[in-house]
Amino acid sequence: MSKLGDRIFQKVLRTFSPILPWREPEILKAYDELVDVLIKQNKSRIFIVMDEGLVQLKLHQPLLDALKNKQLNYYVFSDITANPTTAQVEEGLLAYIIYGGDAIIGFGGGSPMDVAKAIAARVARPRKNLKQLGGLLKVRKKTPLLIAVPTTSGTGSEATVASIVVDERTKHKYAINDPVLIPSYALLVPTLTFKLPKFVTAMTGMDALTHAIEAYTNKGGRKFPNEKAINATRLVFENLKVAYDNPSDLEARKNMQLAAYDAGVAFTRNYVGYVHALSHPLSAYYGLAHGYVNALILPFMLEKYGRRIYRKLARLARLSGVVEEGLSNGETAKLFIAKIRALNTYFEIPTTIPEIKEEDIPQLAVYANKEARPLYPTPRIYKTSELEEFYRELKGEILNVETN
Ligand SMILES: NC(=O)c1ccc[n+]([C@@H]2O[C@H](COP(=O)([O-])OP(=O)(O)OC[C@H]3O[C@@H](n4cnc5c(N)ncnc54)[C@H](O)[C@@H]3O)[C@@H](O)[C@H]2O)c1
Ligand SMILES: [Fe+2]
16 A cells, blocks of 8 residues: 555545544552452452463452452463464463353563463354454454453553454564453453562553553544643652652552553554554564563654654643653753653663564564554554665664764
């Protein structure tokens, strides 16, 4: 499709967007509330998706206790990794069927929540494989009751239409996007995030910031997602360093949970952009953590967009209180980007990705292009060859050449 074709596609999508069945999850604050929901909906065989690290930490013990108290049956499936694969989803689906589950809880960071959502999609569409469900609006059928319990404050998956999985054969990381995958309930317990390793706190928080900024700087953002993006940006700048330095600061953890949620609501309506499109293939190829790669690419990509986003970026910076009034749009935008770089420096996130292999770059760029076009209403549209150059710059080669 040509660039013009992309823009027409995005405009049509934007026009029809208000009639999509948007909703937000109902927010729960306590395990007992969650159990009440299950009982009211006559659910008694609860399938819980987690990862092994969380099981070891026993973070889910209060949930299991609450279920046991009411004699609800549960099964914990934890055979998944970060950047979960389609094979892991299929294993989970099989376990769900054999167990005879009637509700699915995604308990964890984006990885377990996304596996829970993908299993739900497969239950709804048993005759379609995940690849066929990839893209936009391919599920369109009622899923089992889906509940999310986020334990990182980053992806916002508890509020989004997306489930993101890696095809382990082709190393393609892609999204299944459908409003039926917005969980019906999200249990938000900020103390769950107290034990996050410092670095995971930082990079998942930067993922939330990336969602907010990409959604806001994309074309055609409506008032509601824009307000959510502004709020998320403000919350990240006010709280992420505090949560990083003092992991048990309840206020900061609560605010970061809200930031991730709001950023999720923003980007699920106005999409992400090239930061995510470039980052997903890198996670799939080199196992790099999602938030880490996003944090690193975010200022790089904002500089690439350049003048095209000065006005919007300046507006976001001012409205979120990150940069004071009084400077020109260009100065404000540059200062905003400098502040993002300063956050990355504070969190010891580097500026290059030496893991990138030259021979992989053509395919990485093909995947990045496939993700971004025509779906994401990015401020600029790039050719695949330009994306290849971005990967080379991110690898650090071009920077090295310049400094030599
Ligand atoms: N569905 C969406 O809308 C959406 C949006 C953005 C990203 N994602 C996807 O989400 C995934 C990334 O999720 P993530 O960044 O939350 O990381 P993650 O779920 O992969 O978890 C990262 C690590 O943190 C550990 N961890 C999680 N919570 C913890 C806690 N409370 N205490 C201690 N350790 C904890 C996990 O065990 C794991 O080792 C990627 O696959 C990404 O593509 C999805
Ligand atoms: Fe993300």
